[in-house]
Amino acid sequence: xxxxxxxxxxxxxxxxxxxxxxxxxxxxxxxxxxxxxxxxxxxxxxxxxxxxxxxxxxxxxxxxxxxxxxxxxxxxxxxxxxxxxxxxxxxxxxxxxxxxxxxxxxxxxxxxxxxxxxxxxxxxxxxxxxxxxxxxxxxxxxxxxxxxxxxxxxxxxxxxxxxxxxxxxxxxxxxxxxxxxxxxxxxxxxxxxxxxxxxxxxxxxxxxxxxxxxxxxxxxxxxxxxxxxxxxxxxxxxxxxxxxxxxxxxxxxxxxxxxxxxxxxxxxxxxxxxxxxxxxxxxxxxxxxxxxxxxxxxxxxxxxxxxxxxxxxxxxxxxxxxxxxxxxxxx
Numbered sequence: 001x002x003x004x005x006x007x008x009x010x011x012x013x014x015x016x017x018x019x020x021x022x023x024x025x026x027x028x029x030x031x032x033x034x035x036x037x038x039x040x041x042x043x044x045x046x047x048x049x050x051x052x053x054x055x056x057x058x059x060x061x062x063x064x065x066x067x068x069x070x071x072x073x074x075x076x077x078x079x080x081x082x083x084x085x086x087x088x089x090x091x092x093x094x095x096x097x098x099x100x101x102x103x104x105x106x107x108x109x110x111x112x113x114x115x116x117x118x119x120x121x122x123x124x125x126x127x128x129x130x131x132x133x134x135x136x137x138x139x140x141x142x143x144x145x146x147x148x149x150x151x152x153x154x155x156x157x158x159x160x161x162x163x164x165x166x167x168x169x170x171x172x173x174x175x176x177x178x179x180x181x182x183x184x185x186x187x188x189x190x191x192x193x194x195x196x197x198x199x200x201x202x203x204x205x206x207x208x209x210x211x212x213x214x215x216x217x218x219x220x221x222x223x224x225x226x227x228x229x230x231x232x233x234x235x236x237x238x239x240x241x242x243x244x245x246x247x248x249x250x251x252x253x254x255x256x257x258x259x260x261x262x263x264x265x266x267x268x269x270x271x272x273x274x275x276x277x278x279x280x281x282x283x284x285x286x287x288x289x290x291x292x293x294x295x296x297x298x299x300x301x302x303x304x305x306x307x308x309x310x311x312x313x314x315x316x317x318x319x320x321x322x323x324x325x326x327x328x329x330x331x
Contacts, residue, residue, distance in 0.1 A: 008171075012325045014092075015170045018099035019318070026106035034076075034101050034179055038186050042068055046191060050201040061201040065187060065208055072183040076176040098175040102182050104162030105314065108155060109307055115151040116303040119144060138280040148298040152306045153275050156267040157260045159224070161185055163314045165216040171321050184212050210258050217259035220313055221248060221266045223320070227312025228270040235305040236270050240295075244269035247293075254289035261291065263313075267306055268292025 027033060045067065049060040076098065084091025111134050118126035124147070128139040131150045142150065165185075170178035188209035191202035225245050228236045248265040255261025255276070268275040274294030279286045 008325045008328055011171055011174060012322055014096060014174070015099060015167060015321075016318075018096055018103060018170065019105065019167075021096060021100040022103040022105050024106075025100070026110065027101065027104075034072075034098065035182055035186055038068065038072060038179075038183050039190065041071070042187060042190050046201070050191075050197070054200045057200040058203055061191070062204040064191070064201070065184075065204040068187055069180050069183045069208070073176045073180040076179045080175065095175045099170050099178055102166040102170060102175075102178040104158065105311075108158050108162050108310065112151055112155050112303050112307050112310075115147065116300050119147055119300040119303075136281060137286075138282065144300065145298040148300055148302055149275055149277070151303045152267060152271075152273070152298070153264055155303070155306045155310055156224075156263040156275075159263055159310045159313055160213055160217045160220050160259065163310070164220040164223075164317045165213055167314070167318055167321065168216050168219075169212075171325070181212055184209050213259040217262045219320070220317055221252075221262040223316040224263060224266045224309050224313040225270070226316050227309055228266075230312060231270070231305065231308060235301070235308075237272065240270055240272050240293075251289075251291045255291070256288065265291040267309055270309065271302055271305055272296045273298050273302055 042064070045064050049064060050057055052060075080091050080095055080098075083094045111130070114130040114133075115127050118124075118130065124142075124144070127144075127147050128142055131142070131147055131154075132139040134154050135150050137150065139147070139150070166178050166181055169181040173180075184205070187205035188202075190205075191198045192206035192209060193199070193202055194206075222245075225241075225248075228241050228244065232238055232241055244266060247269040248262065251265040251269070252261035255264065264275050268291040272293055272295040274290050274292045276288040276290040276292075279288060
């Protein structure tokens with residue numbers, strides 16, 4: 001086995017352990033989270049650099065993106081090198097923890113269930129509050145169907161951002177690259193908006209996030225479709241499963257995001273529901289293209305179905321990465 005193959009096998013094994021850690025521990029509040037540190041750095045630089053002409057703001061936005069992403073990668077690599085020199089097991093434990101922080105399998109499932117459980121009891125205020133913790137849209141007046149739509153869309157989209165994209169970058173480049181990806185994702189969530197304040201300053205961040213998620217979004221969509229085969233008779237019909245791939249390819253480009261529309265359209269078509277429509281942001285309506293046939297009205301049960309698709313999708317995605325690593329090792 002070549003040194004590269006050995007390294008790749010070790011990387012896959014470490015990522016597998018990180019998945020286990022995330023599933024068991026999640027994101028404990030008592031430990032500092034790297035994304036919080038990254039976010040503070042972005043906020044500090046944004047206050048200093050997001051000023052002046054549009055041209056200057058765009059240039060400084062490119063600089064912000066480079067500083068945060070490269071700085072995160074370098075700082076992570078240096079910390080791991082230092083800890084490994086102190087003791088190899090210390091470096092290994094640190095990388096395992098850092099890898100686990102890039103994953104949100106348990107957190108995303110908990111967020112979905114935090115919405116579904118009060119909604120199932122008819123407790124709309126609590127369900128609205130739980131939804132408001134994970135979306136930017138106004139939730140104060142949403143009914144059951146709209147709360148469900150928000151939850152389903154969030155779980156579908158974040159299957160890529162919170163699980164499969166970090167898995168891919170973790171296998172390729174360990175904790176330094178996985179955290180560099182999280183830096184890209186955090187930049188987009190903080191400054192990647194098309195409004196007056198961030199249209200220029202956040203341009204580079206938004207474009208880099210689009211690029212980083214382009215392949216994972218499409219591979220995840222395929223994995224969600226394959227996972228849907230196992231849910232036939234439990235929320236997915238044979239006809240929906242057969243037609244979901246072609247329908248998703250038609251509908252996903254309608255979404256304003258080049259990536260988010262793919263998993264959302266796949267989930268909508270597998271479940272026979274309709275996602276998209278009108279969202280309210282601080283009282284201002286934002287119209288999104290609809291995805292899916294809408295054969296079935298959205299109910300709280302669709303949140304649980306989406307969570308099952310999420311778990312099946314990321315498991316297949318990781319199995320695909322393991323298979324690629326195995327085939328590489330045969331060369």
